[in-house]
Amino acid sequence: MTIEFVKYHGLGNDFILIDNRASSEPIVTPEQAVKLCDRHFGIGADGVIFALPGTNGADYTMRIFNSDGSEPEMCGNGIRCFAKFLGDLEANTNLTSCLRIHTLAGIIVPQLTADGQVKVDMGEPRLLAAEIPTTLTAAGEKVINQSLDVADRTWSVTCVSMGNPHCITFVDDVAAIPLEEIGPQFEHHPVFPQRTNTEFIQVTSRDYLKMRVWERGAGATLACGTGACASLVAGVLVGKCDRVATVELPGGCLQIEWSQDQKLYMTGPAERVFAGKIE
Numbered sequence: 617m618t619i620e621f622v623k624y625h626g627l628g629n630d631f632i633l634i635d636n637r638a639s640s641e642p643i644v645t646p647e648q649a650v651k652l653c654d655r656h657f658g659i660g661a662d663g664v665i666f667a668l669p670g671t672n673g674a675d676y677t678m679r680i681f682n683s684d685g686s687e688p689e690m691c692g693n694g695i696r697c698f699a700k701f702l703g704d705l706e707a708n709t710n711l712t713s714c715l716r717i718h719t720l721a722g723i724i725v726p727q728l729t730a731d732g733q734v735k736v737d738m739g740e741p742r743l744l745a746a747e748i749p750t751t752l753t754a755a756g757e758k759v760i761n762q763s764l765d766v767a768d769r770t771w772s773v774t775c776v777s778m779g780n781p782h783c784i785t786f787v788d789d790v791a792a793i794p795l796e797e798i799g800p801q802f803e804h805h806p807v808f809p810q811r812t813n814t815e816f817i818q819v820t821s822r823d824y825l826k827m828r829v830w831e832r833g834a835g836a837t838l839a840c841g842t843g844a845c846a847s848l849v850a851g852v853l854v855g856k857c858d859r860v861a862t863v864e865l866p867g868g869c870l871q872i873e874w875s876q877d878q879k880l881y882m883t884g885p886a887e888r889v890f891a892g893k894i895e
């Protein structure tokens with residue numbers, strides 16, 4: 617079977633987008649996704665994203681496989697790419713109306729902005745330990761500034777779910793973090809039964825955060841949209857930042873707002889790179 621795809625990236629977090637509107641199940645298996653994401657023997661990407669028919673009143677459904685074949689609940693950079701992809705599929709690059717996208721994290725609402733960026737209503741963060749999930753505190757408690765031992769060091773961590781799990785730690789110098797060494801140890805720590813994404817944050821001012829990320833199922837990536845949202849929430853919870861901030865990632869900047877309606881709004885770019893066929 618020949619499958620057409622389009623490659624997109626959001627700040628260097630890159631994805632293979634597949635038009636899956638004719639079927640309610642992904643037309644690529646997790647095992648095939650691993651091969652497609654391989655940067656030497658495949659197309660190369662951090663994940664494969666499928667545009668499926670909508671359910672329960674949503675316009676579309678987005679599903680994603682990480683580059684290790686696992687299926688996360690949501691992807692922030694991915695949903696901006698998804699919105700641009702839908703604009704291409706519908707032959708309408710000026711698609712500025714709100715789209716309701718069903719994801720495993722609930723309904724997410726991206727909107728193309730007049731300047732070509734994508735603003736996304738990412739929904740509300742979930743803060744209780746059982747919702748992350750983590751066993752770091754009792755199930756019904758928030759996880760704020762909890763001690764976690766990783767790599768012979770005790771880290772103070774705050775956990776936030778944006779549908780997918782995030783463990784955030786604030787550091788003096790984000791460039792000094794040995795990400796490849798300690799990232800996997802956070803990801804697979806026994807206190808995270810569904811593994812975790814891990815963000816290291818340097819607060820340069822109350823409205824500017826520098827971030828590096830180790831993603832569950834994908835490793836070190838150039839950007840993570842859900843991670844940027846979760847990190848801003850963590851920064852507010854520990855009193856280090858305001859509710860509106862720029863988050864600088866290795867691949868560029870995202871604008872994040874934790875609005876008074878308790879929802880997160882993320883604004884950033886999404887770029888088409890190339891199209892091809894899988895044979």
Ligand SMILES: N[C@@H](CCC[C@H](N)C(=O)O)C(=O)O
Nearest residue numbers: 688691692693780840841842
């Ligand atoms: N890069 C994404 C997050 C993708 C999913 C993540 N690896 C997970 O397993 O939760 C983003 O931009 O949010």
